[in-house]
Amino acid sequence: MTADPPLVLDIDGTLTRPEGWGIDPRVFDPIRNWEAPVVIATGKAFPYPVALCHFMAVPELVVAENGGVVYTGDDVFFTADREAAQAVLEDYRAAGYSSGWGPENTVNRWRETEIAVNLEQPVGPLREIAAKHGLEVIDTGYAYHVKDTNSNKGDGLETIADRVGIDLGAAVAVGDSVNDVSTFRAVGRSFAVANADETAKAAADEVLEEVHADGTLAVLERVRGSA
Known part of the structure; x- marks a missing residue:
């Protein structure tokens, strides 16, 4: 069999x-x-x-x-840590944007290594900020993920x-x-x-x-x- x-x-x-x-x-x-x-x-x-x-x-x-x-x-x-991705999110917020998930943000609350941003948020500035931190943004169709390139x-x-x-x-x-x-x-x-x-x-x-x-x-x- x-x-x-x-x-x-x-x-x-x-x-x-x-x-x-x-x-x-x-x-x-x-x-x-x-x-x-x-x-x-x-x-x-x-x-x-x-x-x-x-x-x-x-x-x-x-x-x-x-x-x-x-x-x-x-x-x-x-294989990564959240610190760099969190820094991207903080800079994104400082530029006037948001993760788009509301105040409780359960999408990211338990993430260990990356940050996810709602697809309704502008991705251009997010990619620019991520690149400055040596990270990348991928679009999975459900969120923009700020992650380690490796x-x-x-x-x-x-x-x-x-x-x-x-x-x-x-x-x-x-x-x-x-x-x-x-x-x-x-x-x-x-x-x-x-x-x-x-x-x-x-x-x-x-x-x-x-x-x-x-x-x-x-x-x-x-x-x-x-x-």
Whole structure:
């Protein structure tokens, strides 16, 4: 009997409902019942993917904050720190702008290595300020992420693979954004959902006809037992 291949799954735009907000509950059972390691690789703050793994009852293998935080289930690795990104945000505020998340700012409250800014905020000044601090800004379609230029999901995935013993050549990844390109390069097969940005589509081995979780579910059905 053939085995399921390892999976690497993004969250926003990939496990979400077609309207783009909230996890589609249809993904829970297929992921929970997957017979190979499942890595959640996301731009979300560290606690979110850990909680998702917990509620899906799968091992907590996580690449968070676009590679800034890597969790192998036993050890946490940080590839950047928040200090520089926070300085960018302070300069952005001093220039008259805002993160755009309101006073409680739960989007950034638990971030360890980067800062996310609402897409409704002007990105030009943000990029200029970030560059002065030696950082970059990436647009994931859900936020502008101010991050270290060296951190990425692909490198984080390789750290987990080395620690846990995952054959990335046999792994399958699904994503939707520029921050998934490094993941696509690290695995054997990669799929971009139909709602993906053009950079992700160009990097993927295949662009799916279905959007969001519909696309991910189609991949899971197709590759189950293919390893």
